[in-house]
Amino acid sequence: MSRSAAYQSRTRRRNSVSVTEESDVAVVEDVSRLTEHLFREESGKLVSVLTGLFGIERLQLAEDVVQEALVRALRTWPYYGVPNNPAAWITQTAKNLALDLLRREKFFRDRQTDIAVSVEQWSSDSTVGDAPLFDTEIKDSRLRLFFACCHPAISPESQIALALKTLCGFSPAEIAKAFLTTEAAIAKRLTRTRQKIRDLRIPFEIPSGPEFATRLDGVLQTIYLLFNEGYKASIGENLIREDLCHEAIRLALLLAEHPPADQPRTHALVALMLLDAARLPARVDADGNILRLKEQDRSKWSRPLIDRGISHLGRAAAGEELSEYHLQAGISACHCLAANYDSTDWPHILSLYDCWANLDRSPVVALNRAVAVANVRGPAAGLEAVRAITARRQLGSYYLLYAVLGEFEAQLNHLAAAVTHFLKALELTELKSERIFLSKRIESLRQRIGSAS
């Protein structure tokens, strides 16, 4: 049997390095030439560009072609080495596959000529990926796809699932893990959403004119929802959720770079997410238990993320606009910039909450404001603020209401009342880390009651 060319090419390269130990270096170089999320990022770009060419009704086809291109990389690179420009290789392969499909599929007969011409034009552009023009085109396609995914006719959960699948390169299994549901459920949701896009003829475009502002709000809301989905439970055992936070930031940055979407409120949202994400590493202890702001090791907060957050907050301040994202980012910045819990500027935080509560009548906002009130004027004032929440009944099954009440009562030394509230909170949450926290609070309060009597 003849020695394979692949083997020879790899060993030749090794031999040219001449020292055996250095072959380790060659391996490391090969793998490190791939940036950490190369496949994920390239897949998001390519799905967008191909969707632009095929039409959004053939979104699935674009996804399939890109997946196949990645699979081919997986099957050949380990043997023949990583190409010099991995991203360009993937793009080229996806283009070739797309062309093959176009030539084969009858479906395209009527549109074929047009599409084939544009794909071929695209193929002949050998500087793909480097050319600035092409770069703008990619960005443009990604935004179009993003706006299509976030069309108001699609439910928020479906918007997020489809954006994660197409733009962020998550598999149905990964999305399912992040949303604590089954892969089959997500797959079904994705299929229905693609079908809906076809049925409703949702356009593949960035809306213009007066429609743009409302549509942008919808997109920002989806990004924030995605971020919160990751943030509210990004605890040890489910690391993929922290990934969601970073994907949300990535999508928002994509938006912020695009002129019509480069609005103060977009930057405010970016700032808010960066400032919150900066504190993620300190949110849990070694055992995965939630740490309150007071207990967090602030040296674990990410300085680079805080700096970027503050810089976006600066850009958010351009103009007259004041959105809820501005106020939340401002609150988050107050926390990030305080050297320790005691030196937190609570009066300023309270004033931001006052503004926010005026913009948004949601009882959840009011509940958070009550915590700020307690920090400025004491727990009794906090309790008073909770009692004053008009839509309090809506919070009836919200565990944080009882966790907050329990905290206030405990501070006022009303231990039995505090225990009752914490027990109610425990009953209402299934988050493991929260349950552990609440159980510990109850335990320590009961000990104090026991030793007092």
Place this chain on the structure above:
Amino acid sequence: MSTPASATEYMLLFRGNNWDKKLSPEELQQSMSKWTRWYDHLVQQGKIKSAHPLMPEGRIISQKKGQPVADGPFAESKEAIGGYFFLQESNLDEAVRIAKKCPLLEYGMIVEVRPVAEQCPALQRISRELAGATV
């Protein structure tokens, strides 16, 4: 006769051409890094004489009437061979030890280990029988 115990060359056949279809881009990249590391390590140790992935489709030649040469195989399956390693190894156990470390087993790939025979087993049998007849 060339028994597995005495063979010094082994073929690892990697079976399954659909295990990667459902992986996300992130998982594909991770599995590739793992495979590359494993493969490079074996090359470095001088264990691999040659190795190649195979294109999923080629031609199938048979005695079938009308279609002596057909395109194929097409079907995605757990059995389809996706590539091979031609290993230099002292015995079957060692070859199996290597195969067990294949990083794609966890994704559903199947590895088949086959000792390379010095001679076609059928020919061996015939020549043995002939030798027996002349004695």
